[in-house]
Amino acid sequence: MPEAVGKLQLKSSFKTTQTIRPLYTGGKVAISPDENLLITTVGDSVIVTDIHNGNNVFHLSGDSELITTFAITPDGNQIITSSRSLVVKIWDLKTGLIKKSFKAHEAPIIVMDIDPTSSLVATGSADSTVKVWDIDENNQWTLISGADDCNIRVWDLQDRKCVAVLKSHVSMIRGLDMSNDGRFLISGSRDKVVNIWDFNKKVLLKTFPIFEIIETLGVLQPNTTISNTEEDFEGELFYTGGDKGIIRIWDFQTGKLIKTQEPEKNTKHVISDIIYLRKSNLLTAITSDQNILFYHINSGLRRVKQIIGYNDEIIDLAYVGKGETHLAIATNTEQINLYNIKSFDFNIIYGHTDIVICLDKSYDGTVLVSGSKDHTARIWNIDVDNENLDHRVKCLGICIGHTAAIGTVAFSKKSLKFCLTGSQDRTIKYWDLSYLDDQSKPDENFRPRALYTNKAHDKDINSIAVAPNDMIFATGSQDKSVKIWSINDGKLLGTCSGHKRGVWSVQFSPVDKTIVTSSGDKTIKIWSTTDFTCLKTFEGHTNTVLKASFLTSGTQLMSCGSDGLLKLWTIKSNECVATLDNHTEKIWALTVRKDENVVVSGGADSLINLWEDCTTEEMEKRVKEEEEQILKEQDLANYLLKKDYKNAITLTMSLNQPFRLLNLFTEILNGRTEGDTSITGSESIDNIITNLSKDDLEQLLKYIRDWNTNAKHFRTAQTILHVILKTFSSEKLLEINGIKELLDGLLPYTERHYQRLDRMITDSFLVDYTLHSMNIIDTLHMDISDNED
Template sequence: MPEATGKPQYKTSFKSTLTIGSLFTGGKASITLDEQYLIATIGEDIDVTNIHNGKRLFRLSGDTEIVTTFAITPNGKSLISSSRSLAIKIWDLKTGKCLRSFKAHEAPIIVMDVDESSTLVATGSADSTVKVWNIERGFCTHNFRGHGGIISSLKFWKDNSRWMLISGSDDCNIRIWDLSKRSCVAVLKSHVSIIRGLDISNDGKYLLSGSRDKVANLWDLNKKKLVKTFPIYETIETIGILKPDTVISEVENSVGKELFYTGGDKGIIRIWDLQSGKLVKAQDPEKNTKYGISDIIYLHKSNYLIAITTDQNILFYNISSGLKRIKQIIGHNDEIIDLVYVGPTESHLAIATNTEQIRLFNIDSFDNNIIYGHKDIVICLAKSFDGKFLISGSKDNTARLWKINVEAYEVEERIKACGICVGHTEAIGAVALPNKSLKFCITGSQDRTVKYWDLLQIDFSKCDEGYKPKTLYTHQAHEKDINSISISSNDKIFATGSQDKTIKIWSVADGKLLGICTGHKRGVWCVQFSPVENTIVSSSGDKTIKIWSTNDFSCLKTFEGHTNTVLKVSFIASGLQLISSGSDGLIKLWNCKSNECVATLDNHTEKIWALTLRKDESFVASGGGDSLINLWQDCTIEEMEARVKEEEELILKEQDLLNYLLKKDYRNAIVLAISLNQPFRLLKLFTEVLNNRVKGDNSITGSESIDNIIATFSKENLEQVLKYIRDWNTNARNYRTSQTILHAIIKSFSSQDLLEINGIKDILDGMLSYTERHYQRLDRLIMDSYIVDYSLHSMDLLDPLEQNLMEED
């Protein structure tokens, strides 16, 4: 941010303003009935997150064991969870507090279901038993045995006035339990694999079951017999019945029919006719995806189906619009490999996360997107000068161009593929777009070549994802993998950095090699051009950062400070400073003129692979191996203003202190001296009062008012003054004053008060050390009688852990 003079402002401080971490790491996920909160497992914990803005309401802390499942009561008041510790916990969803905890089964609980009155919870375990519990009181009401394997699904069912419980197991059987009779009333056999889903028809007459045997069965609950079997042609992981009169746009045969949905290993939500078993509608498959669906959440109010995918994403599909994806929540990011700001106002972050997809994060809201297209892990990203286009390089040996319209309402309109660069024979590790136009792009690969791609023929208004730009030249650039490419601000030259320890400078026009920068002792991970000078900066595995001249290719400066590989580096503050990140998990801010590190930012626990700046340099984004994205805000001006204000306040306080001393306003003078941390002035005040004691004065310190002030010290002030006394006590000239004030403190406070002070033993041990060392050197200690009286007791006081403090008067 420029100063009034127009000169660039040196940056000295950044603060972490937002950390984007995991919301769901696999396992169970659900959404409350009011559709306001996402509840999902994070390892051993459960997070409750606002589904609209992404803010975590609270975290339900676990017991060091992974959560196996949980259930939300229909009234939304409670959550029941279980973990591998075999304990059930009941949580209050309003406060986030655990109301009770108790052991439930002899093996982990796999599934749960809560009855519609929110009174009972059924648990199915790996010990082959089904139990029913009273939620409010936490006791077991039913214990059902009969299954021969792990319980895999549960469903409460009300048959007229009788409560029934239906369970499925990996013994391939479905059992119906009568809660009144406390017995099994039916065993339904037809499936040949584990039962993964159960649901009751809207009229309560039929049971729908789904299994990994790739079929769904419809059962008559009155006759306890199989009615129909529907082939689904995929391993079913979840199944459910839609509410009556659900209408799907553009699907005429959906009107007036009862429908059910399935999800499984194909990763596609499909809706079927419950009577005929015919497919009514299938979601359009995402391109080049490998995930399956582990669960589907049905939101009745908004008419959404939410797919919980095996790659920990939560995808929202609108039933009414024909299963169009309208929202997605990214549950877990793998290692963050690269990231860039995109959009006209740089309101979004495009992120490569060790997967085939690119994640598009809206920084200001919880509306995120997943960009499908690559067939293998995306390694690198670069944006256009206006932030409207993105290029990505992948292990599938291709680079893809994307048009970004973050303001579009429809999800499919926000990201459109514009072309694919095909020609490299190995993974693409570096991509770059020009700074003034969108006429070309440059890619570098593990095949050690750089390619110049002509983009002038692309019609970006039509966005043909199959269009393949032509290469105007290809050069064998390095002897090892190419890690980084940077184009100069005038688009005339570009630089490449490689594992072969060199940086090479090339002409953009014809790809002619202009020069080689040698000096790094290990591979070069990043190169960047200066925005204002004929220089480039590089970072390397040799833990150094170097600035090079693009005129004679000599090394101008070397920066040392990182304790491991420096992975990213960039110029900042108009080339006056550098910002870097490394394998040591640190971000460092450097002054180019002095070679000094002026700030270190620490909020990562693993390698920081990705580092990017907004154009106005007000924010820096970083991402690393800890799967975290941190946003850092430049707070240099705020800190400068705060420092100036603090200095002004300090000057005013010091003036007030001088005025209090002149007026002999001891109370305010002592309190202010302590707050300003000025022990010398406090010592001078106490010594002056002690030396000017009026004859016949019976006070301890020479002033009764000071005695009273000491008696009213807060615990914090008392601790501070005792530390001052310990330091004063080391100088024989201050011995009398320090012992006097210590005596006044002991007379004013009980032994219990003193023992409650932080570090009291260390403070008093310090006083004892000096007293023993110097006591023998004093031929005669000239003191008033009360000081002599104190000295007789002081040895007992100075070791409070071995014996009691001196007897109180």
């Protein structure tokens, strides 16, 4: 271990500078008419987000019941929400405040829509009824509804009656829209067909087979052009989305398929809704895995933007990009999420066919390796600065050979020559990646070679780490052991034994020949890589320690665990110098930025926290406070010298020095002159106490309560208490926070001292004060009891 730290400043404080929270947990999604706001549901709340920068505009808190649906008025001024509590709320989108709330149905509202004038809202409920509410002014409108009875109904809202029932579908109606001229109605159902109806005659004109369970559809605006189509076409178009997870555009007149979105690789999601953004000519797909995908219509349904609504459990994290501007996130799904820390920009990396478990990056952040339950590891080229969304991430090869899930991966620390994988099949593999140095990089069809495979442990391998010099590597396993290996030939060099439960993480020191390990036995250990002995053990977590990383050039550690806490340790002293708490569940992921000023943690609570080192800031703040304290102390000495008791008392209370204040009051009381009519011995002191603010009065009463417990200070305490009880009304005293507890602390000692004084009859005026105090305190207790009743 290093003896001298030199000019290295040990870290002692971290603060959260950014928290990436769930944005969408399922249900309805809407985008404001000006296309600037994204409105989503998270549990019982509605979140309004700036779609361009990700800033939270409003958090519309619910009533502890899940939001079932909502709608935004076409003028963009109001949001109407409904929840399982059956209450409908109308929110002002400019202020985020509730304008009105009412109960609408006898069962939860499932669907909701608002007319083009923003005056009427139609609600469809699980109670089999549709209701129309006037939220602004009276109008005459026609309403069209579809239900799980497979029928479409047309309602005359003026006469409040159903004027037509359209029957043809044989499954639940999932989409309705009107042609641009209002002559035709289009309907889509889970029976995999789309129907075109003559709306005036209320008759079926055409049926188009879609060969997909339809969840949503809509009509595009006139004269919409789409590039990369096989032939020109005229007339209206409509779009569909459903269980195939792709957007398709069709000819309204013929039912011919015009354009299909390029499928995302190895996806299993369903499109639950599509939002048509007319202004920017985008179709926004809402997927069953809580992602929001934007496709540009004119450019042939090319994906131009992604918003990740819900990260699920954060399993692993890695900084990527040359400037470490992005985070690669493994989130208990088949995809890897790529998040731009500085802007509201996402990429979803598709490719794996099962949950991604682990990530690691190359030394320069341009290549990422991922391990998955699909038994493969994938190599990815990361070009975060590429303006073309499709070219930011490219698969450069798939490592195939393990027979079970890959639980850990590790990249070379100095080059792009190799990576290591560890699997539940209990083997480690060394993969030759020297081909990455070639300028003409391969695609995902390339299969890197495994130069050697070793059976490493008797149970699952949880962690692999490569030494800074690329000469050795370490593995940690559920079999409680840590092993050190030679990189060149995979030869076992030694075993570190001592943990009492499985080892969850291993990492090499950046400066010493040591490794740090964390375990299910709630400890962190530092081991020598030369003689494989345990050098230090750190205890403090109350549950499994899942990750531990070196900080401050190897002189400190940051750890995280199943207790939801991060802990900062100083190695030399074995001291935990800080505990960071902003997670509610176990913390699986921990990564450190190269400059070691930012630590990122991710947990099972779906939160990602960025913790920034604020040690220097805290030290400067502490020095400033100490300087201010010295100046105040000097001012206080000057006030006392000048007998400026008003400022002296105020300053003493601000410095929170009750004993010094007690001495000040005692000195004044002892200096009382004969014939003085004041209570404290000074008229000015009486006035100062009389004019105390509510907060200062509360603080002074706490001081008196403490002084009152000591017989030596009883006389002073009772005198000051008498001033307060004589000059402040009971109504004023009852406004003080915790007055009941304060009085409970005062009364027993006041009674005891009164009995003692009454027997001795040595200080008649103090006996009177004490009796008076007791009577007032009793009265106040009665007032408190009356208020509580």
